Amino acid sequence: MKVNSDSSWAGLHRSVEGISRQASGMQNAAENIVGVTVGVLNGPTTSMPVDRVSVRENAVGLDDSFIDMKESHYGYLGNLKAVKASDEAFEQLLDLAVPMGRDTEQS
Secondary structure, eight states: OOOOTTSHHHHHHHHHHHHHHHHHHHHHHHHHHHHHHHHHHHOOSSOOOTTOOOOHHHHHHHHHHHHHHHHHHHHHHHHHHHHHHHHHHHHHHHHHHSOTTHHHHHO
């Protein structure tokens, strides 16, 4: 079978690459969330009074990290759906090429 740039094989390959990219994005976002959370829990690194904690700059990073996590999650789910659709298309092509029951009739 010849694989063209617009073939189903190429679409499946792009979807699998997308899954890998989105998984990396979720991993990076999770590491950022952990880093920001640890920074807030450990307190400020500057010489501020003990009874005052500034979380404003960390909260922005936390918000962005959660948004990145959700974006990567939805991208991951979208690529999984594309893989499933490609799998169903290949199944239908195989059913056309080798009809069900054909092998049993020849025996």
